[in-house]
Amino acid sequence: MKQEKGSVLGATFLVAGTCIGGGILALPVATGQAGFFPSTLFMLIGWAFMTLTALFLVEINMWMPEGAHFVTMASRLLGPLGKAAAWILYLFVGYASLVAYTAGGGDLFAVGINKFLGFVVDPRLATFLFVAIFGFVVYLGNVMVGRVNTFLMVGLIVSYFLLISTGSSSIRWSNLVRKEWGSTLLAVPLLLTIFSFQTIVPSLSIYLKKDGRALRLAIICGTTLALIVYLIWQALVLGTVLVDGDYGLAKALAMGKPATDFLGVATGRPWLQSLADFFAFFALVTSFLGIALGLFDFLSDSLKIKPRKSGGIALLALIVIPTLFFALVMERVFLTALDATGGLGDSLLNGLLPALMLWVGRYHKKFHSEFKTFGGKPLLVFVMVWAIFVLTIELLGKFGLMASLG
Numbered sequence: 025m026k027q028e029k030g031s032v033l034g035a036t037f038l039v040a041g042t043c044i045g046g047g048i049l050a051l052p053v054a055t056g057q058a059g060f061f062p063s064t065l066f067m068l069i070g071w072a073f074m075t076l077t078a079l080f081l082v083e084i085n086m087w088m089p090e091g092a093h094f095v096t097m098a099s100r101l102l103g104p105l106g107k108a109a110a111w112i113l114y115l116f117v118g119y120a121s122l123v124a125y126t127a128g129g130g131d132l133f134a135v136g137i138n139k140f141l142g143f144v145v146d147p148r149l150a151t152f153l154f155v156a157i158f159g160f161v162v163y164l165g166n167v168m169v170g171r172v173n174t175f176l177m178v179g180l181i182v183s184y185f186l187l188i189s190t191g192s193s194s195i196r197w198s199n200l201v202r203k204e205w206g207s208t209l210l211a212v213p214l215l216l217t218i219f220s221f222q223t224i225v226p227s228l229s230i231y232l233k234k235d236g237r238a239l240r241l242a243i244i245c246g247t248t249l250a251l252i253v254y255l256i257w258q259a260l261v262l263g264t265v266l267v268d269g270d271y272g273l274a275k276a277l278a279m280g281k282p283a284t285d286f287l288g289v290a291t292g293r294p295w296l297q298s299l300a301d302f303f304a305f306f307a308l309v310t311s312f313l314g315i316a317l318g319l320f321d322f323l324s325d326s327l328k329i330k331p332r333k334s335g336g337i338a339l340l341a342l343i344v345i346p347t348l349f350f351a352l353v354m355e356r357v358f359l360t361a362l363d364a365t366g367g368l369g370d371s372l373l374n375g376l377l378p379a380l381m382l383w384v385g386r387y388h389k390k391f392h393s394e395f396k397t398f399g400g401k402p403l404l405v406f407v408m409v410w411a412i413f414v415l416t417i418e419l420l421g422k423f424g425l426m427a428s429l430g
Contacts, residue, residue: 030231032238034170037177038228038314039221039246044180044253045125045311047218049304051254052261054211059203060262066208066215067254073375073410074219075247079397080378080407081225082239086393087385090234093226093325094373101381101389109377111326117369118223118319119346122312126351129154129308132301139298148352155344155351158309162316163340165331166231169317173310180306184253187299188260195263213371213418218254219247222374224318226325236395319343368418375411379404 055063084097098110130151137145161172225243232238320331320339329335383404385391 029233029235030167030170032232032242034174035228035232035238035242036246036249037174037310038170038224038231038317039243040249040253041173041177041180041310042221042224042314043219043247043250043311045121045307045314047214047220047311048254048257048307049128050214051218052258054214055208055258056262057204057207058211059208060200060258062203062205062208063211063215063258063262064255066212067218067251067258069410070212070215071219071247071251073407074216074222074370075244076397076399076403077374077378077407078222078225078243078247079240080382081222082229082236082243083393083395083397084378084381084385085226085229086234086236086395087391091226091230091321091325093322094223094377095322095326097226097381098377101384102377106377106381110373113369113373113377114223114319114322117220117373118315118322119350120369121220121223121315122319122343122347123350125308125312125315126151126155126347129305129312130351132305132308135301136305139301151351152348154312155348158312159316159340159344161313162320162343163336166227166317166321169313170231173313176306176310176313180303180310183299183303183306184257187296187303188256190296190299192260195260197263200259200263209417210421212414213421216370216375216414219250220370220374221246221314222370222378223322224314227318227321230321236393240395316343368415371411371414371418375414376408379407379411 081097084101085092088097088100094110094114095107099107102109130153131147133154134145134147134150137143137150162169225239228239228242232242320343323329323339323342324331324335327339329339331339382397383401387401
């Protein structure tokens with residue numbers, strides 16, 4: 025039985041919800057040293073870059089049979105080497121992202137049960153429940169994920185506006201104009217991660233029945249919505265929370281904590297922390313659903329497992345078991361996993377690989393479809409160069425060389 029076609033609104037919310045996840049919690053922490061205006065410039069570049077590469081993937085997907093995912097696309101366009109790269113990179117980005125969202129979501133789930141139900145739950149049990157509940161939603165299929173995600177996005181938007189309207193009076197211009205351009209480069213990988221949703225583009229294609237125009241509209245609207253949300257959020261947190269001090273952004277970075285942890289203290293409104301927790305929870309769940317859906321369809325296509333009944337259960341187990349294991353045993357996993365996916369994963373899987381596949385498909389195999397992304401070879405070269413630049417920053421950061429450059 026075939027699933028019905030999803031709506032453009034549902035697809036837009038899937039894009040925005042996948043973007044507006046753990047990254048929004050880590051973003052002010054990672055960019056606090058750099059400041060609002062330097063980080064905004066590189067955020068705009070990251071938004072344009074990731075929106076463009078997603079549109080590249082739509083064009084590539086239009087050349088493929090229905091249900092084709094990254095491995096199929098890379099195999100047909102880049103051969104065995106491309107297929108192997110797609111396997112490794114997709115699994116790395118998918119699982120690292122899910123581990124980050126599960127670790128953060130499980131902690132917030134435990135906090136919520138304690139606050140609103142009045143009893144303490146072991147964070148490990150809360151993490152298990154988080155994965156079990158929302159993993160089951162993914163098992164129910166693309167359309168169900170779209171419906172649940174749309175409901176959660178309403179909660180995210182409401183809590184977001186309440187948070188912004190309440191905390192905006194605490195913004196100080198002196199905090200916003202603080203800048204340190206050298207520190208901005210350290211945050212560039214994360215500024216890709218906050219717009220990372222490309223792993224669900226093949227799933228969106230299934231959801232919208234390969235309607236190229238609908239896919240383009242959903243992607244552009246979804247990433248633009250995420251950009252607006254991020255800019256306002258950055259202004260609130262960087263304009264309110266100091267960089268230094270016991271409750272500053274530098275301390276949050278060192279402890280691997282999200283920005284919402286210190287927002288209540290910075291504004292002098294402790295109850296604001298509860299509102300921030302609601303917002304953070306919705307953000308993490310919407311991202312979890314998007315990434316998990318993409319990984320579910322990826323494994324189904326790559327392993328040739330039908331996503332029905334026992335096959336769907338097997339696919340769900342392949343997602344849930346590794347995610348739970350790493351979320352429960354790794355310390356400081358939230359920021360570590362997000363950082364790794366941005367520099368090492370997104371620059372290659374969501375940047376370099378789509379550009380290479382599009383180049384081969386357009387100019388060597390001469391593939392055509394009704395949908396075509398604007399730009400020619402110079403644009404593809406720029407995308408490849410920027411992807412390698414971000415990867416270089418991440419590698420230099422890992423070896424501790426960026427501090428001397430900054």
